[in-house]
Amino acid sequence: MPVRIFPPTRRTTVDIGTAFELHALRYLNEKLFMDLRRVGGAGDGGVDLRGWWWVPKARGTSSSFSSSRSEGGASGELERKRKRVRVVVQCKAEKKSLGPRNVRELEGVMSQLQLQSHMQSNQTSPPSSQTLPEHDQAISLLVSQSGFSKGAMIHATKSKTPLMLVHLPGGQPFGSLTPERLTPSSSPSPVARTSSLSLETPFRTSSDLSGEESFIDTPPTGSRDDQLESDKRGEVDDIQVESIWWNKALSEGVLGGLVELRREVLSSGRARVGLWTSGKRLGRYSPAE
Template sequence: MILRRKLNTVTVGTAYELAVMHSLTTQLKMNLMRVGGANDRGVDLQGCTQTQPRISLLVQCKCENKKLSPRHIRELQGTLIQHGNINTTMALLASPEGFTSKTVANAIASTLPLSLLHISTNGILHNCIFNHPASSLLNEAGLHLVKKRLNT
């Protein structure tokens, strides 16, 4: 008989945070550290870009079994306002299941620098979306976005 033990949400969440951190560090060259925990105030990963000037980064990782809703964008915006200087800080939201169309629309319409990241639980980056304020921050740091279709 094979026993299957259900992993608790903390274990699953921590594993996803580490997968996201590895993905962003290796694929997007971000310097990040894990700060998640019971009192993380909405920030799972924090760090900056490797550019001059540096862009501060706040990352929320949501390892849910469904696409994330607009509620998560409102949460992300609140976290950014609470933690960062919105002129030099970008907030990123990672999900293994992606985002509803309304969630994407809300993120794109936001006046705060936001990015949506579809990253699988094993760390594969499937898609990333940066809204206009986030793109402007990246451009000021000398980074330019290139649209590229990934074969996954």
């Protein structure tokens, strides 16, 4: 009896967008240790995900959170070593690589949120959840299912807005049968794929980008135990990220040069992008609930 082959289930743009937003949410929360929630929908102001990211804090600096709390012991010491950063995310599940227009759109969203926050700070009404408190540093992420064009990378490099660009394949709606989903073993590995910023070769275009990149294509320099533990975690990673990149406004401005992006090659041969600080892999930095 011949095997019946059913056509792929048609999915709406809403289904596709929602699935990718949830995929990005899981990656950012589980792998980059952010604390985000999904807010996409009517009246979202162009924002799909938003929340916080706890990162190391340079000595001599203060954050609104740590300065407003006085705790003793180890907990208080930890508060003095970290800060929280406001995160705004746009997710794009498009077939073509994103261009400069998409980056400018995200810059516009950030400018609008900051303007609304400034206006509300001069009023007696409480700030809206859609605005950015003035005392908090904020960064913006653009997560693309299909990568970024050369023009997008160059524009983001020159931007004064703290930007992180994430090329995150996958996240198709359940039941969408693509060649990769039908034959996962035959899909190209993250290292084998090519994009505007691949794990195999960091993105470089011209002298305009010289010294601007924070993507480090070198083996981790942490201890052997750190690398072994990193490999163990990597063996069970089921989310493949093609690349992560950020500009100087984020790496040197908001992060103060304390966090690095590194290409990690696991014992399985797979590659991934990891966050490192002071020679160690950065873990979850948020305070205990």
